[in-house]
Amino acid sequence: MKPLITFLLLCIFHSTFSQIQPYGQIDTASLKLSECPFEKNAGAMVLFDKGELTRYDYSIELKRHKRIKILNSSGLSEGDIKLQYISKGAAEDIDIISAQTINLTNGKIEYTPVDKKRIYTQKIDKYRKVVIITFPAVKVGSVIEFVYKWSTPFLYYPPWIFQEDIPVLYSEIITKFRYGVYYLSKVKQPFVKAGVVVTDKTTGIKKVWAMANVPSYKEEPFAPTDENMVQQIVFFKGNYTTWNEISRRVIGDVDFGKQLQVSLPGTDSILTIVAKLNNETDKIEAVFNYVKNKMLWDNTDDWFTRAGLKKAWNKNTGNSTEINLILFTLLKKAGVEGFPVLVSTPDNGIVEPNYPSILQFNKTVICVPADSIKHYVLDATNKHGDYKIIPYDILNTYGLGINTDIKNPVKELEKNAGQLFSIQSVVPASKAINNISTITADGKVEGIVTIKDYGYNRESSLKFKKLHEDKYADYLKEDNNDLEIKSVSFDNTDIDTLPLIQNINYKVNLVQSDGGYLYLYANLFSGFTTNPFIADVRNSDIELGFPKTNMINTVYTIPKELKIESLPKNLYVRAEDGSVSLKRFAAVEDNRLYVRYTVTLHHHYFKKDQYTGVKEFFKKMFEILNEPVVIQKSN
Incomplete structure (x- = not known):
C-alpha cells in the first residue's frame, strides 16, 4: 500500500500546485512547502511560470507571471531577479507591472509589495541592459512573485525556457499567432501540454505548451552541444518550407549571393602567385593563408x-560570412x-534537420572537394x-550546401545543394x-617537458593559451601545490603545418611518507589527472570531439641514494567495445627509470546508456595512470 499512497499524494500535490493562481492569490500550502518533491536538496523552486506570447501587426509582446518559493538559506539569492534585454536601437523593452514578497506569519498571509526604488535598470554594455528587482522581507519560506511585459518592435520571437538552475514545478507558454510561425522543441522529458489548441472568442486561436517537474539544469562534462542546453521551445517565422528553398533564397539574397558579384581590388598579386602553383592543395593553402592573415574577424x-x-575587404575586417565569402x-x-x-556554432545550438x-x-564556411571522398572545410x-x-567548433554538426552557380554546379555539391549533410x-x-x-636524494624532481600537439590538440591548446595566457602556468599545475612551473615557452605558434610545441621547465616535490618512502607520479601535464566521469547518473550523451592518442614518455635519472621499491606492472587494458585503450610500460635500467603511457580514444561519442561501462573503464584508467612508483631512501 505504501507505494500507492506515495503515488496518490504526489498526484494530489501536482494537481494542487501546478495550477496557475492569479497575482496576489496564494494558498497556505504553497507557503508551508519546505522542500521540492522531486529534488530534495534544492534551495528554491519555481512554483509556476506562465507566459503569453502575442504577435501584433509589427511587434511581439510577452507577458509573464512567475512565482518562486524559497526553501532554505541557499536559495535566498533568488530574492534578486535580473532580467536582461537588448537596449540598443530600442530593440527590446521590459516593463515591470507588479512584484511582491509573500510570507506566512503566525498563520496569516502577509503581502509586501516591492517599492519602485527597489526596481532599477543597469547598463551592461552598449548593447544590453538589465532590470533588477530586489524583493523585501525575503527569508526561508518566502514566496516571491512578479509580472512583467517584454516587447520588441521587430518580428523576433523569444524562446520559452522551461528549465532553470532551480527546479520548476510547472511552466506554461501560450502563443497567440495568427499565421506563419513554426516551433522547435528542445526538450528531454515529455510535455504535459504539447501545442494544445484552445479557441477563444475574443483572442482567437491559442496554443499551449507546458511542462511539469522540470529538474534544475546541471551542466555535465563533455555533453553534446544540443544536450548541454536548458530545455526550451523556440519559435521562428516559417517563411521557407524546405532546405532546398532556403538554399535558393540565400543565393538570391542581397546580403549573401549578390555579394559574390562585387569585385575585390588589389587581388592581382596573390592570384599571380597562385597561378604559378601546379598542385591544387598548394593553391588552397596559399589563398586560405592569405585571407586568414589579411582579414581580421570582428568576433561576429x-x-x-x-x-x-x-x-569588409577595404577595411580588412568583417564578420565570419564576409571573410569566408x-x-x-x-x-x-x-x-x-x-x-x-x-x-551553426555551439553557442547557436545544433541544427534540427526536421x-x-x-x-x-549563424555562420558560413567554405567546402572544397578534394576527391569523391575527401573534402576540405575552410x-x-x-x-x-x-x-x-575541419574547424573544431563545427565538427560533428550539420551544414547546408549553397549552390552559387545553378548552370554549372560543383559536382560534389550536386548531392548536398539544398540538403543538410x-x-x-x-x-x-x-x-x-x-x-x-x-x-635528487632529498626527494625533489627537476626537468624539462616537451609537449607536441598535433591536429585538433594544437588548435585547442592555442585557443586556451590565448584565453588564459597570464594564468597558463597555473593551468599546467592542475591544483598540484608541490609543482613549480619555472618557465613555459612555445614554438611553431604561427606555422600551421607543424605541431605546437610547449617547453616546460618544472620542479616538483615528491610525496613522502614517515617510513622513508617517496612516491613518484609520472602522469604529469597529460590532462588526464582528474576523472570527469564520477557521477552516479548521467543525463546526456558523451561527446569527446574526435579520436585522439596521448603518449607520455618519461625518463628519470635516479641517484645512488635512492632505490626503486615498487614499480607499476606493464599492462594493456581495453574497453569491451574497443572504444578506449591504455598501455603502460615501466622499467629500470642502471640509474634510469622509464615510464610510458599510451591512451588511445578510438571512439569519440557515447550514448548515455553506455555510461556505466564508460564510468567503470575511466575509473580503472585513472587508477592506472595515477599509480605511483614507490622509491625507498637509503638509511
Whole structure:
C-alpha cells in the first residue's frame, strides 16, 4: 500500500500546485512547502511560470507571471531577479507591472509589495541592459512573485525556457499567432501540454505548451552541444518550407549571393602567385593563408554579410560570412572549385534537420572537394586553423550546401545543394609528452617537458593559451601545490603545418611518507589527472570531439641514494567495445627509470546508456595512470 499512497499524494500535490493562481492569490500550502518533491536538496523552486506570447501587426509582446518559493538559506539569492534585454536601437523593452514578497506569519498571509526604488535598470554594455528587482522581507519560506511585459518592435520571437538552475514545478507558454510561425522543441522529458489548441472568442486561436517537474539544469562534462542546453521551445517565422528553398533564397539574397558579384581590388598579386602553383592543395593553402592573415574577424557570427564584401575587404575586417565569402571569391578566381556552407556554432545550438529555418544558422564556411571522398572545410576567421582540418567548433554538426552557380554546379555539391549533410572528421589528433628529469636524494624532481600537439590538440591548446595566457602556468599545475612551473615557452605558434610545441621547465616535490618512502607520479601535464566521469547518473550523451592518442614518455635519472621499491606492472587494458585503450610500460635500467603511457580514444561519442561501462573503464584508467612508483631512501 505504501507505494500507492506515495503515488496518490504526489498526484494530489501536482494537481494542487501546478495550477496557475492569479497575482496576489496564494494558498497556505504553497507557503508551508519546505522542500521540492522531486529534488530534495534544492534551495528554491519555481512554483509556476506562465507566459503569453502575442504577435501584433509589427511587434511581439510577452507577458509573464512567475512565482518562486524559497526553501532554505541557499536559495535566498533568488530574492534578486535580473532580467536582461537588448537596449540598443530600442530593440527590446521590459516593463515591470507588479512584484511582491509573500510570507506566512503566525498563520496569516502577509503581502509586501516591492517599492519602485527597489526596481532599477543597469547598463551592461552598449548593447544590453538589465532590470533588477530586489524583493523585501525575503527569508526561508518566502514566496516571491512578479509580472512583467517584454516587447520588441521587430518580428523576433523569444524562446520559452522551461528549465532553470532551480527546479520548476510547472511552466506554461501560450502563443497567440495568427499565421506563419513554426516551433522547435528542445526538450528531454515529455510535455504535459504539447501545442494544445484552445479557441477563444475574443483572442482567437491559442496554443499551449507546458511542462511539469522540470529538474534544475546541471551542466555535465563533455555533453553534446544540443544536450548541454536548458530545455526550451523556440519559435521562428516559417517563411521557407524546405532546405532546398532556403538554399535558393540565400543565393538570391542581397546580403549573401549578390555579394559574390562585387569585385575585390588589389587581388592581382596573390592570384599571380597562385597561378604559378601546379598542385591544387598548394593553391588552397596559399589563398586560405592569405585571407586568414589579411582579414581580421570582428568576433561576429552571422549567416549573412553586414557591411558587404567590398567594405569588409577595404577595411580588412568583417564578420565570419564576409571573410569566408571573400575566401570563396578568391578561390574561384584561382580556379579552385568549392561552395559556401551554412553552419551553426555551439553557442547557436545544433541544427534540427526536421525544422527548415534560416534562423538555425549563424555562420558560413567554405567546402572544397578534394576527391569523391575527401573534402576540405575552410574557416579563415580561425587564425590557428589549418586548411586540412575541419574547424573544431563545427565538427560533428550539420551544414547546408549553397549552390552559387545553378548552370554549372560543383559536382560534389550536386548531392548536398539544398540538403543538410554531416560535417565529420575521422582524422585523429595526438599529443606527445616527453619528460626528461632528474630525481635528487632529498626527494625533489627537476626537468624539462616537451609537449607536441598535433591536429585538433594544437588548435585547442592555442585557443586556451590565448584565453588564459597570464594564468597558463597555473593551468599546467592542475591544483598540484608541490609543482613549480619555472618557465613555459612555445614554438611553431604561427606555422600551421607543424605541431605546437610547449617547453616546460618544472620542479616538483615528491610525496613522502614517515617510513622513508617517496612516491613518484609520472602522469604529469597529460590532462588526464582528474576523472570527469564520477557521477552516479548521467543525463546526456558523451561527446569527446574526435579520436585522439596521448603518449607520455618519461625518463628519470635516479641517484645512488635512492632505490626503486615498487614499480607499476606493464599492462594493456581495453574497453569491451574497443572504444578506449591504455598501455603502460615501466622499467629500470642502471640509474634510469622509464615510464610510458599510451591512451588511445578510438571512439569519440557515447550514448548515455553506455555510461556505466564508460564510468567503470575511466575509473580503472585513472587508477592506472595515477599509480605511483614507490622509491625507498637509503638509511
